[in-house]
Amino acid sequence: MADLQPISVALEALLSDVRALEPESVSLEAAAGRVLAEAVTAQLDVPPFDNSAMDGYVLRASDAGKWLPISQRIAAGSPAVPLVEGSCARIFTGGEIPPGADCVVMQERVTQEGDRALIPDALPVGDNVRRQGRDVSRGELLLSAGECLEAAALGHLAGQGITQVSVRRQPRVALLSTGDEIIDPGTPLKPGQLYNSNRPMLKRLLENYGAEVVQLVSVPDDYAQTAMLLTQAASVADVVVSTGGVSVGEEDHVKAALASLGQLDMWKLAIRPGKPLALGRLPREDGSEARFVGLPGNPVSGFVGAWLFLRPLMGALLGCPALNALPALTATANFTTQTGPRQHYMRVALRFSEEGIIAEAFEDQNSGVLSSCISADALAVIDPHQQVEKGALVRCLWLQR
Numbered sequence: 333m334a335d336l337q338p339i340s341v342a343l344e345a346l347l348s349d350v351r352a353l354e355p356e357s358v359s360l361e362a363a364a365g366r367v368l369a370e371a372v373t374a375q376l377d378v379p380p381f382d383n384s385a386m387d388g389y390v391l392r393a394s395d396a397g398k399w400l401p402i403s404q405r406i407a408a409g410s411p412a413v414p415l416v417e418g419s420c421a422r423i424f425t426g427g428e429i430p431p432g433a434d435c436v437v438m439q440e441r442v443t444q445e446g447d448r449a450l451i452p453d454a455l456p457v458g459d460n461v462r463r464q465g466r467d468v469s470r471g472e473l474l475l476s477a478g479e480c481l482e483a484a485a486l487g488h489l490a491g492q493g494i495t496q497v498s499v500r501r502q503p504r505v506a507l508l509s510t511g512d513e514i515i516d517p518g519t520p521l522k523p524g525q526l527y528n529s530n531r532p533m534l535k536r537l538l539e540n541y542g543a544e545v546v547q548l549v550s551v552p553d554d555y556a557q558t559a560m561l562l563t564q565a566a567s568v569a570d571v572v573v574s575t576g577g578v579s580v581g582e583e584d585h586v587k588a589a590l591a592s593l594g595q596l597d598m599w600k601l602a603i604r605p606g607k608p609l610a611l612g613r614l615p616r617e618d619g620s621e622a623r624f625v626g627l628p629g630n631p632v633s634g635f636v637g638a639w640l641f642l643r644p645l646m647g648a649l650l651g652c653p654a655l656n657a658l659p660a661l662t663a664t665a666n667f668t669t670q671t672g673p674r675q676h677y678m679r680v681a682l683r684f685s686e687e688g689i690i691a692e693a694f695e696d697q698n699s700g701v702l703s704s705c706i707s708a709d710a711l712a713v714i715d716p717h718q719q720v721e722k723g724a725l726v727r728c729l730w731l732q733r
């Protein structure tokens with residue numbers, strides 16, 4: 333088993349010389365889920381003016397505790413004029429605080445009769461006033477490069493009036509399914525065949541990691557066809573991902589084709605599932621190269637391999653640290669297990685209880701049992717040659733995006 337490489341060595345081989353892809357400009361509407369290529373500095377204060385947090389009356393705090401004439405009405409969106417001393421103004425949430433005023437009292441606390449209002453006593457200066465720049469100050473860092481543009485970040489950019497953003501080009505991925513026994517849903521199964529479950533699963537995972545899946549190819553168990561389809565895939569993709577055909581059988585042609593066309597950087601890892609995973613490079617005609625990740629055919633090996641390798645690879649290509657680092661937590665095992673020479677990534681459901689986070693392992697951890705991934709919240713990482721008892725603390729990779 334000495335030839336099995338630990339995951340740290342494999343990740344180093346995969347990521348050491350990966351550079352972030354070039355930036356491109358997209359409209360804010362098209363930027364959801366994309367990764368910022370450059371930091372954005374705030375050009376505006378948000379909110380851009382002092383405004384009211386309540387529907388009510390705006391005044392000088394020093395005038396509180398009296399009947400005051402109502403000298404103006406300030407709706408959100410209409411400009412305010414300076415407040416006459418000894419008066420108050422009717423104001424609505426979001427309305428501009430007029431120059432001279434310094435606090436707002438909510439209308440439930442005020443008695444209004446005609447055009448005057450009885451204001452309660454002892455109002456603090458600044459009460460119910462949302463100060464200009466409270467959220468964002470002009471000149472400050474709004475968002476860092478590498479930020480993935482999810483809901484709040486998109487709102488933050490829009491709050492600056494921004495319409496175009498510089499984001500990383502999405503990694504283009506070709507997804508190859510090998511195996512004569514694998515067919516697409518839609519055709520009846522013949523004896524010995526099974527449907528391609530890896531394809532939609534990996535496509536979805538890759539898209540979650542920010543990739544654009546540009547090619548879906550079925551590859552027969554034939555060396556020449558495998559070599560031809562790998563070459564074609566490398567010509568259109570930054571990353572070529574295959575499933576199956578990386579083990580030791582005579583019908584496993586992927587590794588041999590990769591080694592003869594390009595470079596096999598790593599094969600056989602000390603991880604379970606995913607042992608025969610292969611990493612390498614495929615040359616393109618222009619002298620550049622596509623990265624290659626050969627996942628084993630067993631669906632769970634693909635699912636786990638995608639999390640361990642494709643997610644960090646997409647993170648590196650997108651310059652996105654949040655994708656690069658796998659979120660982890662510690663949980664209490666509600667299972668017992670004994671590992672062999674490989675580090676085991678066990679599918680577990682997490683239960684948040686008063687005693688802390690409990691990890692419940694799926695009963696059948698075989699790499700062909702994809703149902704173990706359906707309700708998996710995390711992968712409990714158990715080092716080689718460990719005996720884990722119930723109640724032990726285990727490190728878990730939290731399966732999020």
Ligand SMILES: Nc1nc2c(c(=O)[nH]1)N[C@H]1C(S)=C(S)[C@@H](COP(=O)(O)OP(=O)(O)OC[C@H]3O[C@@H](n4cnc5c(N)ncnc54)[C@H](O)[C@@H]3O)O[C@H]1N2
Nearest residue numbers: 509511527528529530576577578579584607628629630633
């Ligand atoms: N003599 C040995 N045999 C095997 C070893 C070994 O060390 N020595 N390793 C085993 C391990 S571990 C794994 S993992 C598998 C990986 O083999 P391959 O990557 O070559 O995968 P295949 O043989 O092509 O397929 C494995 C399994 O998965 C099914 N499969 C493949 N593709 C799909 C798909 N797209 N959708 C659904 N299911 C798929 C395939 O039919 C096989 O049942 O090798 C072991 N063997």
Ligand code: MOO
Nearest residue numbers: 605606607633699
């Ligand atoms: O490494 Mo394999 O993925 O255990 O079945």
